[in-house]
Amino acid sequence: MTAIYYVEDDADIAENVKTYLEQRQMEVSVFDSVAGAKEALRRRRPELLLADRNMPDGSGDELCRLVRRLWGGQVPVLYLTVRGGTADIVGGFENGADDYVVKPFALEVLYSRILALLRRSSRVEEMHLSCGCLSLDRERQAVFCRQEEIRLSSLEYQILLLLMENKGKTVTRKQLLEQVWDSGGNFVNDNTLTVAMKRLREKLHNPSCLKTIRSFGYRMEESI
Missing domain, CATH: 3.40.50.2300 (Response regulator)
Structure with missing residues (x-):
């Protein structure tokens, strides 16, 4: 409704x-x-x-x-x-x-x-995604935390976009590894993903809407 x-x-x-x-x-x-x-x-x-x-x-x-x-x-x-x-x-x-x-x-x-x-x-x-204090503008490929624009690397942006496109659903690490790539167009490895997620959280000021599902993956969800 x-x-x-x-x-x-x-x-x-x-x-x-x-x-x-x-x-x-x-x-x-x-x-x-x-x-x-x-x-x-x-x-x-x-x-x-x-x-x-x-x-x-x-x-x-x-x-x-x-x-x-x-x-x-x-x-x-x-x-x-x-x-x-x-x-x-x-x-x-x-x-x-x-x-x-x-x-x-x-x-x-x-x-x-x-x-x-x-x-x-x-x-x-369709062009704007949001979750909690975060918003993503597909057209500009820009990310905001409240009113502050956050500068992300290409890899960090791809990770966030995939998570926000699947808001409310858990995205497994395997799915992320298969669907994101580095600046050279290469699929990332497990260690690179871990480092990228850590940097992404820090840049976004550790938002409560970005959840870690231990030993499985990640999920974006609105905080109650």
Whole structure:
């Protein structure tokens, strides 16, 4: 199911939207405060953030900026706003929002906007992989730990890419040895793999999402 975080302080609106979307096979988690949503966002990556831009304890812009810091463009942000003024809309886009819907809105319209953003983000996600604090941009062959770009060797990059492509699955040392190679195009040996993994961990600041499965292999998984 598509996981959506919905930030809304109006309980009636929140319940109507949640019911409508869940009937369409979406998993909706409702938060009535910016603080609660921030805490949840740091624990888990949703597939879309739906947020009232003006909340009693803060602004949806804070959440949007947090999402962009954590996952770049992988999580689309859709604002709900009671104001249709140009300044309000432009301000939201400047903070990273992807689209907006003005209250009051028809649920069918909201649903169509959500589907459009999910289709767009699925194309983006093909080029961007993430796990925990790490993100990998296939197009640029760039790796980031939070906002810091990490310089990796060709071998280290290949190892990380293979692990992230198989997030949630254990990749055996044998698989790594068969599928990665050094800068000269040669398959690596067991000792080279051990050294490369050690250097990779160090460069990535020993991320908790990179697990060692003793005497077997490695696995990337989201930390709970």
